[in-house]
Amino acid sequence: MKKSSNGKRKAPPLAYDSSKKPAIDTDRAPSHKTDKEAHEDGIVLRQFYPPEMANARAMQYVKGEIRRPVEKLRDTINDTQDDRAKTKAKAAVIHWFKCDLRAYDNTALHLAAERARESDIPLICIYIVSPQDFQAHLTSPARVDFILRSLEILKKDLAALDIPLYIKTVAKRKEIPDQILELAEEWGASHIYANIEYEVDELRREALLTRKAAEKGIAFNAVPDTCVVEPGKLSAKTSGNQYAAYSPWYRAWMAYIHEHPEALELYAPPAKNPRSAREKFRYIFELEIPDAPDDKLLSDEEGRRLRSLWPAGEHEARKMLGGFIEKRIGEYETRRNIPSVNGTSMLSVHFAAGTLSARTAIKRARDMNGGCRLDTGSEGIRVWISEVAWRDFYKHVLAHWPYTCMNKPFKIEYTNIKWEYNDEHFAAWCEGRTGYPIIDAAMRQLANTAYMHNRCRMIVASFLAKDLLLDWRLGERFFMEHLIDGDFASNNGGWGFSSSSGVDPQPYFRIFNPLLQSEKFDPEGEYIRKWIPELREVKGMAIHDPCGRLEREVFEALGYPKPVVEHKFARDRALARYKEGLGRSTA
Numbered sequence: 001m002k003k004s005s006n007g008k009r010k011a012p013p014l015a016y017d018s019s020k021k022p023a024i025d026t027d028r029a030p031s032h033k034t035d036k037e038a039h040e041d042g043i044v045l046r047q048f049y050p051p052e053m054a055n056a057r058a059m060q061y062v063k064g065e066i067r068r069p070v071e072k073l074r075d076t077i078n079d080t081q082d083d084r085a086k087t088k089a090k091a092a093v094i095h096w097f098k099c100d101l102r103a104y105d106n107t108a109l110h111l112a113a114e115r116a117r118e119s120d121i122p123l124i125c126i127y128i129v130s131p132q133d134f135q136a137h138l139t140s141p142a143r144v145d146f147i148l149r150s151l152e153i154l155k156k157d158l159a160a161l162d163i164p165l166y167i168k169t170v171a172k173r174k175e176i177p178d179q180i181l182e183l184a185e186e187w188g189a190s191h192i193y194a195n196i197e198y199e200v201d202e203l204r205r206e207a208l209l210t211r212k213a214a215e216k217g218i219a220f221n222a223v224p225d226t227c228v229v230e231p232g233k234l235s236a237k238t239s240g241n242q243y244a245a246y247s248p249w250y251r252a253w254m255a256y257i258h259e260h261p262e263a264l265e266l267y268a269p270p271a272k273n274p275r276s277a278r279e280k281f282r283y284i285f286e287l288e289i290p291d292a293p294d295d296k297l298l299s300d301e302e303g304r305r306l307r308s309l310w311p312a313g314e315h316e317a318r319k320m321l322g323g324f325i326e327k328r329i330g331e332y333e334t335r336r337n338i339p340s341v342n343g344t345s346m347l348s349v350h351f352a353a354g355t356l357s358a359r360t361a362i363k364r365a366r367d368m369n370g371g372c373r374l375d376t377g378s379e380g381i382r383v384w385i386s387e388v389a390w391r392d393f394y395k396h397v398l399a400h401w402p403y404t405c406m407n408k409p410f411k412i413e414y415t416n417i418k419w420e421y422n423d424e425h426f427a428a429w430c431e432g433r434t435g436y437p438i439i440d441a442a443m444r445q446l447a448n449t450a451y452m453h454n455r456c457r458m459i460v461a462s463f464l465a466k467d468l469l470l471d472w473r474l475g476e477r478f479f480m481e482h483l484i485d486g487d488f489a490s491n492n493g494g495w496g497f498s499s500s501s502g503v504d505p506q507p508y509f510r511i512f513n514p515l516l517q518s519e520k521f522d523p524e525g526e527y528i529r530k531w532i533p534e535l536r537e538v539k540g541m542a543i544h545d546p547c548g549r550l551e552r553e554v555f556e557a558l559g560y561p562k563p564v565v566e567h568k569f570a571r572d573r574a575l576a577r578y579k580e581g582l583g584r585s586t587a
């Protein structure tokens with residue numbers, strides 16, 4: 001993979017660039033605000049997306065007055081069911097890889113391989129590199145690099161089965177459906193399989209592909225795979241509504257899996273292609289992996305560091321899973337919140353890229369627990385399963401309340417919070433210069449590793465939204481632009497929790513005290529000293545508050561900044577601002 005001419009990647013913007021107006025989708029509610037007004041009111045825009053959806057429009061989704069994109073996709077699947085069932089196999093079958101970069105336990109790949117095997121025709125796999133999708137989803141250069149490295153491994157694995165993997169860059173994201181159908185016609189493929197993604201644009205794209213393919217006599221089959229339990233399968237017994245709180249959702253999720261053990265059935269990799277496939281598609285086997293888009297390139301030094309920290313591919317994912325479950329999962333419950341120890345699985349990057357399925361992880365953990373239930377046995381195993389389940393929960397939320405994909409807080413009444421716009425404070429937060437050691441250590445870990453410990457994600461998110469009173473969507477965007485494991489649903493859900501504007505949030509009056517969080521979860525200061533070299537020689541409890549606990553001359557000699565805000569003042573300001581915002585009309 002090439003590097004930019006100066007060996008550096010372009011730094012992603014820290015905030016919305018009003019010079020880059022997004023393309024407006026007429027199916028979304030138009031904004032009455034100018035770009036300047038929207039930004040001043042706390043709206044952080046993404047390229048290809050319009051400004052924040054109007055409250056009235058969002059309420060129509062809440063009340064079910066508008067068909068959700070996931071419902072429209074299901075309608076399209078049902079409407080084309082007969083035509084797709086009648087489609088006869090021709091010369092090939094296609095599987096379209098997206099966020100499922102694995103051969104093992106891949107639903108759509110399994111179905112495509114079975115269709116090809118039954119018809120004795122070759123299976124062809126494709127992956128579309130879409131620079132505009134990377135821009136729209138704020139995909140970090142680190143994650144793009146991980147995806148391309150995983151594709152290199154996947155291509156070799158499939159080649160060993162005589163299965164070609166065709167990887168193509170498509171410049172304009174709206175052209176992807178037509179490009180895929182053109183490939184199908186070129187190869188004589190009558191069936192295309194893909195796993196469903198639950199972001200709004202992807203759901204609409206798959207509905208469009210299903211219809212367009214049917215018009216051409218091609219069966220496009222979008223199937224559930226990402227979640228252990230498909231979105232839409234769980235609802236409250238009394239109201240029939242989608243769960244908006246995790247605990248009752250999780251109980252229903254477990255009950256569903258216990259009642260439907262097939263939910264944890266795993267699929268083997270596909271069988272070998274007919275021998276003729278390698279000769280017929282020789283040119284595909286010989287194609288190289290495309291380069292990353294220019295704005296997603298890593299420097300040579302960044303690339304070496306991240307390759308060392310994050311080996312790619314599904315073999316590494318399953319190796320990591322096995323090591324965690326066999327050696328460390330038993331202590332997960334007691335060690336998971338301590339950022340200085342190796343207490344978590346570190347598998348989030350593989351879940352995000354799809355090099356590991358949640359089914360595989362949960363089944364492996366459940367089997368280690370010595371039974372067929374998810375709620376018995378080792379506390380460490382039970383807690384870890386419940387943490388993996390959060391990924392399902394947030395995708396269920398995304399599918400049912402699609403306006404969370406459109407710059408809108410889940411809790412619509414939080415729209416009117418008046419945020420601060422202090423560029424110096426935001427820059428200090430981004431660069432790890434807030435004067436709060438636990439915050440700065442976490443942000444520097446992110447800058448160096450493209451990763452941050454989950455407890456620290458909560459601490460720094462609370463600090464941005466409540467101590468600094470900055471729009472949480474600034475932080476949400478910054479995380480996506482820098483994390484190697486950035487997943488839209490989980491990232492959005494986490495920021496909603498920390499800012500109290502999301503699904504199943506902490507109450508707005510619960511504001512993390514960064515000093516107490518530091519003392520509780522990094523009691524010896526090991527994490528802080530690792531990431532903040534200025535403080536490595538600080539002894540004892542002063543490590544948590546060097547400005548307040550050291551003599552002035554000693555502190556100033558460290559070269560470490562003073563706190564950008566005083567926590568008590570910031571807490572009182574946040575409480576007042578939240579109360580004021582919640583008291584305003586959301587009409």
